Amino acid sequence: MTPFLKRLNAAAKGKVLAIQDYFTLAWKALRFTFSRPFYGSDLVQQMDVIGVQSLGIVLLTGFFTGMVLALQSSVQLKTFGATIYIGRLVAGSMIRELGPVLAGLMVAGRVGSGIAAQLGSMKVTEQIDALNTLGTDPIKKLVTPRVLAALLMLPMLTIINDFVGILGGSIIANIYLGLPSSLYWRTVWEQIASGGFTMRYIPNDFIQGLTKPFVFGGLIAVTGCYFGLSTTGGTEGVGISTTRTVVTSSILILVVDYFMTQVLLAFFS
Protein backbone atom coordinates (compact mmCIF):
# COMPACT_ATOMS: atom_id res chain seq x y z
CA MET A 1 0.00 0.00 0.00
CA THR A 2 2.66 2.49 1.02
CA PRO A 3 4.76 2.19 -2.14
CA PHE A 4 1.58 2.58 -4.16
CA LEU A 5 0.63 5.72 -2.26
CA LYS A 6 4.16 7.03 -2.63
CA ARG A 7 4.03 6.56 -6.37
CA LEU A 8 0.61 8.17 -6.53
CA ASN A 9 1.89 11.08 -4.48
CA ALA A 10 4.91 11.54 -6.73
CA ALA A 11 2.78 11.37 -9.87
CA ALA A 12 0.29 13.89 -8.52
CA LYS A 13 3.08 16.22 -7.48
CA GLY A 14 4.63 15.92 -10.92
CA LYS A 15 1.36 16.82 -12.62
CA VAL A 16 0.76 19.82 -10.37
CA LEU A 17 4.32 21.01 -10.93
CA ALA A 18 3.89 20.66 -14.69
CA ILE A 19 0.73 22.76 -14.61
CA GLN A 20 2.50 25.35 -12.50
CA ASP A 21 5.39 25.42 -14.99
CA TYR A 22 2.95 25.80 -17.84
CA PHE A 23 1.31 28.85 -16.31
CA THR A 24 4.64 30.34 -15.25
CA LEU A 25 5.81 30.07 -18.84
CA ALA A 26 2.64 31.72 -20.14
CA TRP A 27 2.90 34.49 -17.59
CA LYS A 28 6.58 35.16 -18.34
CA ALA A 29 5.96 35.17 -22.08
CA LEU A 30 3.27 37.82 -21.69
CA ARG A 31 5.18 39.87 -19.14
CA PHE A 32 8.22 40.08 -21.42
CA THR A 33 6.03 41.71 -24.08
CA PHE A 34 6.53 44.98 -22.32
CA SER A 35 10.20 44.85 -21.37
CA ARG A 36 13.36 45.49 -23.33
CA PRO A 37 15.01 44.26 -25.49
CA PHE A 38 12.21 43.73 -28.01
CA TYR A 39 12.72 41.06 -30.63
CA GLY A 40 10.59 42.74 -33.30
CA SER A 41 12.00 40.86 -36.24
CA ASP A 42 11.33 37.54 -34.50
CA LEU A 43 7.72 38.61 -33.96
CA VAL A 44 7.25 39.51 -37.63
CA GLN A 45 8.86 36.25 -38.69
CA GLN A 46 6.59 34.24 -36.40
CA MET A 47 3.52 36.12 -37.62
CA ASP A 48 4.52 35.03 -41.09
CA VAL A 49 5.07 31.41 -40.05
CA ILE A 50 1.98 31.13 -37.84
CA GLY A 51 -0.39 33.38 -39.77
CA VAL A 52 0.44 33.80 -43.43
CA GLN A 53 1.76 30.30 -43.97
CA SER A 54 -1.32 28.74 -42.35
CA LEU A 55 -3.59 30.56 -44.78
CA GLY A 56 -3.70 27.68 -47.26
CA ILE A 57 -5.00 25.00 -44.90
CA VAL A 58 -7.39 27.42 -43.23
CA LEU A 59 -8.88 28.45 -46.58
CA LEU A 60 -9.33 24.82 -47.59
CA THR A 61 -10.88 23.63 -44.33
CA GLY A 62 -13.16 26.65 -44.10
CA PHE A 63 -14.40 26.36 -47.64
CA PHE A 64 -15.19 22.66 -47.47
CA THR A 65 -16.71 22.87 -44.01
CA GLY A 66 -19.09 25.60 -45.19
CA MET A 67 -20.01 23.54 -48.24
CA VAL A 68 -20.66 20.33 -46.32
CA LEU A 69 -22.63 22.22 -43.71
CA ALA A 70 -24.89 23.66 -46.41
CA LEU A 71 -25.20 20.30 -48.12
CA GLN A 72 -26.18 18.36 -45.01
CA SER A 73 -28.58 20.95 -43.72
CA SER A 74 -30.22 21.43 -47.12
CA VAL A 75 -31.52 17.86 -46.88
CA GLN A 76 -32.96 18.49 -43.43
CA LEU A 77 -34.33 21.93 -44.18
CA LYS A 78 -36.02 20.74 -47.39
CA THR A 79 -38.26 18.37 -45.43
CA PHE A 80 -39.56 21.36 -43.48
CA GLY A 81 -39.62 23.63 -46.51
CA ALA A 82 -37.28 25.93 -44.66
CA THR A 83 -34.41 26.09 -47.16
CA ILE A 84 -34.47 29.87 -46.94
CA TYR A 85 -32.81 29.61 -43.52
CA ILE A 86 -29.72 27.89 -44.83
CA GLY A 87 -27.68 31.11 -44.70
CA ARG A 88 -28.62 31.63 -41.07
CA LEU A 89 -27.61 28.11 -40.18
CA VAL A 90 -24.24 28.20 -41.94
CA ALA A 91 -23.34 31.67 -40.66
CA GLY A 92 -24.43 30.88 -37.11
CA SER A 93 -22.39 27.74 -36.80
CA MET A 94 -19.36 29.02 -38.69
CA ILE A 95 -18.98 32.29 -36.80
CA ARG A 96 -19.71 31.04 -33.32
CA GLU A 97 -18.26 27.55 -33.34
CA LEU A 98 -16.77 25.91 -36.37
CA GLY A 99 -14.66 28.84 -37.56
CA PRO A 100 -12.70 29.30 -34.34
CA VAL A 101 -12.48 25.61 -33.43
CA LEU A 102 -11.46 24.36 -36.87
CA ALA A 103 -8.92 27.14 -37.37
CA GLY A 104 -7.61 26.33 -33.89
CA LEU A 105 -7.32 22.61 -34.54
CA MET A 106 -5.65 23.12 -37.92
CA VAL A 107 -3.15 25.61 -36.51
CA ALA A 108 -2.51 23.32 -33.52
CA GLY A 109 -1.56 20.56 -35.93
CA ARG A 110 0.49 22.71 -38.23
CA VAL A 111 2.03 25.37 -36.00
CA GLY A 112 1.97 23.80 -32.54
CA SER A 113 3.87 20.77 -33.77
CA GLY A 114 6.33 23.01 -35.61
CA ILE A 115 7.01 25.08 -32.52
CA ALA A 116 7.53 21.99 -30.37
CA ALA A 117 9.83 20.36 -32.92
CA GLN A 118 11.93 23.47 -33.39
CA LEU A 119 12.32 24.35 -29.72
CA GLY A 120 12.75 20.67 -28.86
CA SER A 121 15.64 20.20 -31.24
CA MET A 122 17.16 23.47 -30.04
CA LYS A 123 16.92 22.07 -26.53
CA VAL A 124 18.58 18.74 -27.27
CA THR A 125 21.39 20.32 -29.29
CA GLU A 126 22.10 22.70 -26.39
CA GLN A 127 21.09 25.78 -28.39
CA ILE A 128 18.79 26.85 -25.56
CA ASP A 129 21.73 26.63 -23.14
CA ALA A 130 23.78 28.56 -25.69
CA LEU A 131 21.20 31.37 -25.72
CA ASN A 132 21.36 31.46 -21.95
CA THR A 133 25.15 31.63 -21.89
CA LEU A 134 25.14 34.36 -24.52
CA GLY A 135 23.08 36.41 -22.10
CA THR A 136 19.66 36.06 -23.74
CA ASP A 137 16.56 34.87 -21.95
CA PRO A 138 15.27 32.03 -24.17
CA ILE A 139 11.69 32.69 -23.05
CA LYS A 140 11.94 36.25 -24.20
CA LYS A 141 13.66 35.45 -27.46
CA LEU A 142 11.71 32.32 -28.44
CA VAL A 143 8.47 32.06 -26.48
CA THR A 144 7.22 35.65 -26.36
CA PRO A 145 7.29 36.23 -30.14
CA ARG A 146 5.52 32.93 -30.78
CA VAL A 147 2.81 33.51 -28.21
CA LEU A 148 2.19 37.07 -29.37
CA ALA A 149 2.15 36.06 -33.01
CA ALA A 150 -0.37 33.29 -32.31
CA LEU A 151 -2.56 35.60 -30.21
CA LEU A 152 -2.66 38.12 -33.04
CA MET A 153 -2.88 35.81 -36.03
CA LEU A 154 -5.44 33.22 -34.97
CA PRO A 155 -8.35 35.71 -34.84
CA MET A 156 -7.34 36.90 -38.33
CA LEU A 157 -7.27 33.35 -39.64
CA THR A 158 -10.66 32.74 -38.04
CA ILE A 159 -12.21 35.73 -39.81
CA ILE A 160 -10.95 34.37 -43.12
CA ASN A 161 -12.11 30.88 -42.20
CA ASP A 162 -15.60 32.15 -41.35
CA PHE A 163 -15.84 34.12 -44.56
CA VAL A 164 -14.80 31.35 -46.95
CA GLY A 165 -17.03 28.93 -45.04
CA ILE A 166 -20.09 31.11 -45.54
CA LEU A 167 -19.02 31.65 -49.16
CA GLY A 168 -18.81 27.87 -49.68
CA GLY A 169 -22.31 27.57 -48.21
CA SER A 170 -23.66 30.17 -50.63
CA ILE A 171 -22.29 28.24 -53.60
CA ILE A 172 -23.98 25.01 -52.46
CA ALA A 173 -27.23 26.84 -51.65
CA ASN A 174 -27.17 28.31 -55.11
CA ILE A 175 -26.37 25.09 -56.97
CA TYR A 176 -28.48 22.55 -55.05
CA LEU A 177 -31.35 24.67 -53.78
CA GLY A 178 -31.38 27.38 -56.40
CA LEU A 179 -31.28 29.99 -53.66
CA PRO A 180 -30.25 33.38 -55.08
CA SER A 181 -27.05 34.52 -53.39
CA SER A 182 -28.51 37.94 -52.54
CA LEU A 183 -31.15 36.18 -50.45
CA TYR A 184 -28.52 33.90 -48.90
CA TRP A 185 -26.33 36.80 -47.83
CA ARG A 186 -29.36 38.67 -46.47
CA THR A 187 -30.19 35.76 -44.19
CA VAL A 188 -26.54 35.61 -43.15
CA TRP A 189 -26.79 39.21 -42.03
CA GLU A 190 -30.10 38.53 -40.30
CA GLN A 191 -28.40 35.80 -38.30
CA ILE A 192 -25.56 38.10 -37.28
CA ALA A 193 -27.99 40.88 -36.35
CA SER A 194 -30.23 38.53 -34.40
CA GLY A 195 -27.45 38.01 -31.85
CA GLY A 196 -27.68 41.67 -30.86
CA PHE A 197 -25.00 44.36 -30.79
CA THR A 198 -22.54 45.67 -28.27
CA MET A 199 -21.98 49.43 -28.34
CA ARG A 200 -24.53 49.66 -31.17
CA TYR A 201 -22.23 48.53 -33.99
CA ILE A 202 -20.29 45.44 -32.89
CA PRO A 203 -22.31 42.25 -33.42
CA ASN A 204 -22.25 40.01 -30.34
CA ASP A 205 -21.62 37.01 -32.56
CA PHE A 206 -18.36 38.58 -33.71
CA ILE A 207 -17.24 39.15 -30.13
CA GLN A 208 -18.01 35.53 -29.28
CA GLY A 209 -16.38 34.27 -32.44
CA LEU A 210 -13.18 36.25 -31.98
CA THR A 211 -12.60 35.86 -28.23
CA LYS A 212 -12.25 32.14 -28.73
CA PRO A 213 -9.46 32.11 -31.33
CA PHE A 214 -7.57 34.68 -29.28
CA VAL A 215 -7.53 32.25 -26.35
CA PHE A 216 -6.86 29.24 -28.62
CA GLY A 217 -3.88 31.04 -30.16
CA GLY A 218 -2.34 31.50 -26.75
CA LEU A 219 -3.06 27.87 -25.84
CA ILE A 220 -1.42 26.51 -28.98
CA ALA A 221 1.74 28.60 -28.72
CA VAL A 222 2.25 28.12 -24.98
CA THR A 223 1.64 24.36 -25.26
CA GLY A 224 4.11 24.06 -28.15
CA CYS A 225 6.74 26.09 -26.32
CA TYR A 226 6.17 24.26 -23.04
CA PHE A 227 6.64 20.80 -24.51
CA GLY A 228 9.44 22.00 -26.78
CA LEU A 229 11.45 23.51 -23.94
CA SER A 230 10.93 20.54 -21.66
CA THR A 231 12.19 18.07 -24.26
CA THR A 232 14.72 15.52 -23.04
CA GLY A 233 16.25 12.45 -24.57
CA GLY A 234 17.57 13.39 -27.98
CA THR A 235 15.74 13.12 -31.28
CA GLU A 236 13.29 10.61 -29.88
CA GLY A 237 12.32 13.15 -27.26
CA VAL A 238 11.61 15.71 -29.97
CA GLY A 239 9.12 13.32 -31.55
CA ILE A 240 7.41 12.72 -28.22
CA SER A 241 7.15 16.45 -27.52
CA THR A 242 5.64 17.08 -30.93
CA THR A 243 2.99 14.42 -30.48
CA ARG A 244 2.15 15.60 -26.98
CA THR A 245 1.78 19.16 -28.20
CA VAL A 246 -0.73 18.28 -30.91
CA VAL A 247 -2.76 15.99 -28.66
CA THR A 248 -2.75 18.29 -25.64
CA SER A 249 -3.52 21.49 -27.52
CA SER A 250 -6.32 19.86 -29.55
CA ILE A 251 -7.97 18.52 -26.42
CA LEU A 252 -7.49 21.83 -24.62
CA ILE A 253 -9.10 23.68 -27.52
CA LEU A 254 -12.20 21.47 -27.42
CA VAL A 255 -12.55 21.55 -23.63
CA VAL A 256 -11.87 25.27 -23.29
CA ASP A 257 -14.27 25.90 -26.17
CA TYR A 258 -17.11 24.29 -24.24
CA PHE A 259 -16.53 26.31 -21.09
CA MET A 260 -15.97 29.53 -22.99
CA THR A 261 -19.22 28.99 -24.85
CA GLN A 262 -21.07 28.66 -21.56
CA VAL A 263 -19.57 31.85 -20.21
CA LEU A 264 -20.05 33.78 -23.45
CA LEU A 265 -23.65 32.65 -23.81
CA ALA A 266 -24.34 33.86 -20.30
CA PHE A 267 -23.03 37.28 -21.26
CA PHE A 268 -24.45 37.69 -24.73
CA SER A 269 -27.88 36.12 -24.78
Next chain:
Amino acid sequence: MIDDETKDGVPAPLQEGSKRRPKRRYDDARRSEEVASVRRAIRYELDPEDDDDAEPVREPVIELDNISLAFDEPILKEVSFVAREGETIVVVGESGTGKSTILKLILRLLVPDQGRVSIDGEDISHLSFEEALKVRQKMGMVFQGAALFDSMTVFENIAYPVREHTNLGEDEVEARVREKLEFVDLEPDKVMQQFPSELSGGMRKRVGVARGMANNPEIMLYDEPTSGLDPLTTGTITRLIMKLQRELGVTSVVVSHDIRSAFRMATKVALLSERHIAFFGTPEEMTGSDNTYIRDFLGGT
Protein backbone atom coordinates in the same frame (compact mmCIF):
# COMPACT_ATOMS: atom_id res chain seq x y z
CA MET B 1 44.38 19.04 -2.41
CA ILE B 2 43.34 22.66 -2.48
CA ASP B 3 46.04 24.75 -0.88
CA ASP B 4 45.59 27.59 1.58
CA GLU B 5 45.47 30.09 -1.22
CA THR B 6 41.74 29.52 -1.47
CA LYS B 7 41.25 31.32 1.76
CA ASP B 8 42.83 34.65 0.91
CA GLY B 9 40.51 34.97 -2.06
CA VAL B 10 37.39 34.45 0.04
CA PRO B 11 34.84 36.86 -1.34
CA ALA B 12 32.86 39.21 0.85
CA PRO B 13 29.10 38.74 0.72
CA LEU B 14 27.55 39.68 -2.55
CA GLN B 15 26.73 43.33 -2.04
CA GLU B 16 29.92 44.21 -0.26
CA GLY B 17 31.83 42.46 -2.95
CA SER B 18 30.27 44.45 -5.73
CA LYS B 19 30.84 47.68 -3.83
CA ARG B 20 34.40 46.85 -3.10
CA ARG B 21 35.32 46.16 -6.68
CA PRO B 22 33.22 48.49 -8.74
CA LYS B 23 35.68 48.48 -11.62
CA ARG B 24 35.36 44.81 -12.33
CA ARG B 25 32.10 45.11 -14.16
CA TYR B 26 31.00 42.85 -16.91
CA ASP B 27 30.35 44.49 -20.24
CA ASP B 28 33.68 46.24 -20.16
CA ALA B 29 34.94 44.73 -23.36
CA ARG B 30 37.50 47.41 -23.94
CA ARG B 31 39.07 46.85 -20.57
CA SER B 32 39.64 43.17 -21.17
CA GLU B 33 41.01 43.96 -24.63
CA GLU B 34 43.51 46.41 -23.17
CA VAL B 35 44.50 44.11 -20.37
CA ALA B 36 44.93 41.28 -22.83
CA SER B 37 47.12 43.26 -25.17
CA VAL B 38 49.32 44.58 -22.36
CA ARG B 39 49.62 41.10 -20.94
CA ARG B 40 50.48 39.77 -24.35
CA ALA B 41 53.22 42.38 -24.76
CA ILE B 42 54.69 41.66 -21.34
CA ARG B 43 54.63 37.91 -21.95
CA TYR B 44 56.35 38.33 -25.26
CA GLU B 45 59.06 40.53 -23.70
CA LEU B 46 59.67 38.01 -20.96
CA ASP B 47 59.66 34.90 -23.03
CA PRO B 48 58.50 34.76 -26.60
CA GLU B 49 58.34 30.98 -26.71
CA ASP B 50 57.33 29.57 -23.39
CA ASP B 51 53.79 30.08 -22.20
CA ASP B 52 54.38 28.28 -18.94
CA ASP B 53 56.25 31.22 -17.42
CA ALA B 54 56.11 31.91 -13.72
CA GLU B 55 54.14 35.08 -13.09
CA PRO B 56 53.61 36.85 -9.79
CA VAL B 57 50.63 35.67 -7.74
CA ARG B 58 47.57 35.82 -9.96
CA GLU B 59 44.10 36.67 -8.83
CA PRO B 60 41.55 33.89 -8.53
CA VAL B 61 38.97 34.24 -11.31
CA ILE B 62 36.81 31.17 -10.80
CA GLU B 63 36.40 29.65 -7.36
CA LEU B 64 34.39 26.58 -6.55
CA ASP B 65 34.14 26.27 -2.82
CA ASN B 66 32.86 23.02 -1.33
CA ILE B 67 30.19 22.46 -3.98
CA SER B 68 27.60 19.73 -3.55
CA LEU B 69 24.80 19.07 -5.96
CA ALA B 70 22.20 16.33 -6.26
CA PHE B 71 19.20 15.80 -8.48
CA ASP B 72 17.65 12.42 -7.93
CA GLU B 73 21.01 11.14 -6.79
CA PRO B 74 24.18 13.00 -5.77
CA ILE B 75 26.23 14.33 -8.70
CA LEU B 76 28.95 16.37 -7.02
CA LYS B 77 30.17 16.15 -3.44
CA GLU B 78 32.33 18.80 -1.79
CA VAL B 79 34.09 19.84 -4.96
CA SER B 80 36.52 22.74 -4.68
CA PHE B 81 39.07 24.28 -7.00
CA VAL B 82 40.42 27.65 -8.01
CA ALA B 83 41.26 28.90 -11.47
CA ARG B 84 43.57 31.89 -11.41
CA GLU B 85 43.90 34.54 -14.06
CA GLY B 86 45.26 33.11 -17.30
CA GLU B 87 45.23 29.50 -16.15
CA THR B 88 43.77 26.59 -18.03
CA ILE B 89 42.12 24.04 -15.76
CA VAL B 90 41.28 20.75 -17.43
CA VAL B 91 38.65 18.66 -15.67
CA VAL B 92 39.10 14.99 -16.54
CA GLY B 93 37.31 11.92 -15.32
CA GLU B 94 35.24 8.97 -16.40
CA SER B 95 32.06 9.53 -18.36
CA GLY B 96 29.03 10.43 -16.30
CA THR B 97 30.92 11.83 -13.32
CA GLY B 98 29.37 15.27 -13.56
CA LYS B 99 32.14 17.01 -15.48
CA SER B 100 29.80 19.09 -17.61
CA THR B 101 27.78 19.93 -14.51
CA ILE B 102 30.77 21.90 -13.26
CA LEU B 103 30.60 24.14 -16.34
CA LYS B 104 26.87 24.65 -15.85
CA LEU B 105 27.54 25.67 -12.26
CA ILE B 106 30.15 28.20 -13.35
CA LEU B 107 27.69 29.58 -15.90
CA ARG B 108 25.00 29.55 -13.23
CA LEU B 109 22.73 27.49 -15.39
CA LEU B 110 22.58 25.39 -12.22
CA VAL B 111 22.74 26.48 -8.60
CA PRO B 112 24.59 24.24 -6.11
CA ASP B 113 22.71 22.73 -3.17
CA GLN B 114 25.62 23.62 -0.96
CA GLY B 115 28.80 25.62 -1.35
CA ARG B 116 29.68 28.68 -3.35
CA VAL B 117 30.71 29.53 -6.90
CA SER B 118 32.52 32.85 -7.24
CA ILE B 119 33.52 34.71 -10.37
CA ASP B 120 36.07 37.48 -9.83
CA GLY B 121 35.38 37.28 -6.12
CA GLU B 122 31.64 37.73 -6.56
CA ASP B 123 29.39 34.95 -5.26
CA ILE B 124 27.06 34.10 -8.14
CA SER B 125 24.98 31.44 -6.40
CA HIS B 126 22.32 33.85 -5.16
CA LEU B 127 21.99 36.11 -8.16
CA SER B 128 18.63 36.65 -9.80
CA PHE B 129 18.10 35.38 -13.33
CA GLU B 130 18.71 38.82 -14.85
CA GLU B 131 21.87 39.40 -12.82
CA ALA B 132 23.11 35.98 -13.86
CA LEU B 133 22.66 36.92 -17.52
CA LYS B 134 25.03 39.82 -16.91
CA VAL B 135 27.69 37.71 -15.19
CA ARG B 136 27.56 35.30 -18.13
CA GLN B 137 28.73 38.08 -20.41
CA LYS B 138 32.16 37.68 -18.84
CA MET B 139 32.26 34.12 -20.12
CA GLY B 140 32.42 32.41 -23.45
CA MET B 141 31.22 28.85 -23.71
CA VAL B 142 32.03 26.30 -26.38
CA PHE B 143 29.50 23.48 -26.36
CA GLN B 144 30.18 19.84 -27.11
CA GLY B 145 28.20 19.88 -30.35
CA ALA B 146 29.07 23.58 -30.88
CA ALA B 147 25.33 24.42 -30.38
CA LEU B 148 25.36 26.92 -33.25
CA PHE B 149 21.95 28.40 -34.01
CA ASP B 150 21.03 26.44 -37.10
CA SER B 151 18.52 28.99 -38.34
CA MET B 152 21.29 31.58 -38.61
CA THR B 153 24.35 31.91 -40.85
CA VAL B 154 27.87 31.70 -39.44
CA PHE B 155 28.05 35.49 -39.56
CA GLU B 156 24.80 35.93 -37.65
CA ASN B 157 25.87 33.32 -35.11
CA ILE B 158 29.08 35.15 -34.23
CA ALA B 159 27.43 38.56 -34.48
CA TYR B 160 24.64 37.46 -32.14
CA PRO B 161 26.35 38.12 -28.80
CA VAL B 162 27.93 41.30 -30.18
CA ARG B 163 24.59 42.73 -31.31
CA GLU B 164 22.94 41.57 -28.11
CA HIS B 165 25.31 43.27 -25.71
CA THR B 166 27.02 46.15 -27.47
CA ASN B 167 25.82 49.13 -29.43
CA LEU B 168 28.31 48.66 -32.25
CA GLY B 169 27.27 49.70 -35.76
CA GLU B 170 26.91 47.08 -38.47
CA ASP B 171 30.38 47.85 -39.92
CA GLU B 172 32.01 47.34 -36.56
CA VAL B 173 30.05 44.14 -35.97
CA GLU B 174 31.26 42.79 -39.29
CA ALA B 175 34.84 43.80 -38.48
CA ARG B 176 34.53 41.98 -35.15
CA VAL B 177 33.16 38.84 -36.80
CA ARG B 178 35.96 38.85 -39.39
CA GLU B 179 38.58 39.32 -36.68
CA LYS B 180 37.24 36.36 -34.69
CA LEU B 181 36.97 34.12 -37.72
CA GLU B 182 40.56 34.93 -38.67
CA PHE B 183 41.62 34.16 -35.11
CA VAL B 184 40.20 30.65 -35.39
CA ASP B 185 41.82 30.22 -38.84
CA LEU B 186 38.70 30.29 -40.93
CA GLU B 187 38.42 32.41 -44.07
CA PRO B 188 35.70 34.96 -43.35
CA ASP B 189 34.64 35.41 -46.98
CA LYS B 190 34.25 31.69 -47.45
CA VAL B 191 32.26 30.73 -44.40
CA MET B 192 30.40 33.84 -43.27
CA GLN B 193 27.29 33.26 -45.35
CA GLN B 194 27.19 29.49 -44.84
CA PHE B 195 24.79 27.78 -42.48
CA PRO B 196 26.12 25.56 -39.66
CA SER B 197 24.73 22.45 -41.37
CA GLU B 198 27.07 23.08 -44.32
CA LEU B 199 30.21 22.98 -42.16
CA SER B 200 32.36 20.05 -41.06
CA GLY B 201 32.53 19.08 -37.38
CA GLY B 202 35.90 20.74 -36.83
CA MET B 203 34.81 23.95 -38.58
CA ARG B 204 31.63 24.06 -36.54
CA LYS B 205 33.69 23.79 -33.35
CA ARG B 206 35.90 26.63 -34.52
CA VAL B 207 32.88 28.80 -35.28
CA GLY B 208 31.67 27.87 -31.79
CA VAL B 209 34.97 29.15 -30.35
CA ALA B 210 34.68 32.33 -32.43
CA ARG B 211 31.15 32.92 -31.13
CA GLY B 212 32.25 32.18 -27.55
CA MET B 213 35.03 34.77 -27.75
CA ALA B 214 33.03 37.34 -29.73
CA ASN B 215 32.63 39.71 -26.80
CA ASN B 216 36.21 39.27 -25.59
CA PRO B 217 35.33 37.37 -22.42
CA GLU B 218 37.84 36.95 -19.62
CA ILE B 219 36.76 33.35 -19.08
CA MET B 220 36.39 30.59 -21.69
CA LEU B 221 34.65 27.31 -20.93
CA TYR B 222 34.89 24.27 -23.17
CA ASP B 223 32.71 21.17 -22.97
CA GLU B 224 34.49 18.21 -24.55
CA PRO B 225 36.12 20.38 -27.24
CA THR B 226 37.82 17.46 -28.95
CA SER B 227 35.28 14.67 -28.66
CA GLY B 228 34.15 13.16 -31.93
CA LEU B 229 36.98 14.75 -33.91
CA ASP B 230 39.76 13.04 -35.85
CA PRO B 231 43.31 13.24 -34.41
CA LEU B 232 44.38 16.04 -36.76
CA THR B 233 41.39 18.25 -35.98
CA THR B 234 41.81 17.42 -32.29
CA GLY B 235 45.33 18.85 -32.55
CA THR B 236 44.01 21.97 -34.28
CA ILE B 237 41.37 22.63 -31.63
CA THR B 238 43.86 21.97 -28.82
CA ARG B 239 46.28 24.46 -30.35
CA LEU B 240 43.43 26.95 -30.74
CA ILE B 241 42.56 26.73 -27.04
CA MET B 242 46.24 27.21 -26.17
CA LYS B 243 46.46 30.17 -28.54
CA LEU B 244 43.49 31.82 -26.82
CA GLN B 245 45.14 31.43 -23.47
CA ARG B 246 48.56 32.56 -24.68
CA GLU B 247 47.53 35.54 -26.80
CA LEU B 248 44.50 36.83 -24.93
CA GLY B 249 45.31 35.61 -21.44
CA VAL B 250 41.85 34.21 -20.85
CA THR B 251 41.18 31.93 -17.92
CA SER B 252 39.83 28.62 -19.18
CA VAL B 253 38.09 25.57 -17.84
CA VAL B 254 38.10 22.60 -20.19
CA VAL B 255 36.04 19.50 -19.58
CA SER B 256 37.54 16.56 -21.42
CA HIS B 257 38.23 12.88 -21.30
CA ASP B 258 41.01 13.17 -23.83
CA ILE B 259 44.00 12.89 -21.48
CA ARG B 260 46.62 13.52 -24.15
CA SER B 261 45.32 16.92 -25.27
CA ALA B 262 44.42 17.70 -21.66
CA PHE B 263 48.06 17.42 -20.66
CA ARG B 264 49.12 19.62 -23.56
CA MET B 265 46.96 22.56 -22.62
CA ALA B 266 46.49 22.27 -18.88
CA THR B 267 48.05 24.53 -16.30
CA LYS B 268 46.34 22.32 -13.77
CA VAL B 269 44.37 19.10 -14.04
CA ALA B 270 41.37 18.25 -11.88
CA LEU B 271 40.53 14.55 -11.79
CA LEU B 272 36.90 13.90 -10.94
CA SER B 273 36.06 10.51 -9.48
CA GLU B 274 33.12 9.26 -7.48
CA ARG B 275 31.55 12.74 -7.38
CA HIS B 276 34.54 14.44 -5.80
CA ILE B 277 37.92 15.71 -6.90
CA ALA B 278 40.49 12.95 -6.49
CA PHE B 279 43.41 15.03 -7.67
CA PHE B 280 44.14 18.67 -8.42
CA GLY B 281 47.55 19.79 -9.59
CA THR B 282 49.88 20.25 -12.52
CA PRO B 283 50.17 17.59 -15.22
CA GLU B 284 53.70 16.81 -13.98
CA GLU B 285 52.45 16.19 -10.48
CA MET B 286 49.77 13.94 -11.88
CA THR B 287 52.13 11.78 -13.90
CA GLY B 288 54.45 11.62 -10.91
CA SER B 289 51.71 10.50 -8.54
CA ASP B 290 51.78 6.98 -7.09
CA ASN B 291 48.07 6.90 -6.24
CA THR B 292 46.66 3.71 -7.73
CA TYR B 293 43.47 5.29 -9.07
CA ILE B 294 45.44 8.00 -10.86
CA ARG B 295 47.87 5.44 -12.22
CA ASP B 296 44.96 3.32 -13.43
CA PHE B 297 43.25 6.31 -14.97
CA LEU B 298 46.39 7.36 -16.83
CA GLY B 299 47.25 3.82 -17.78
CA GLY B 300 43.76 3.21 -19.05
CA THR B 301 43.90 5.97 -21.64
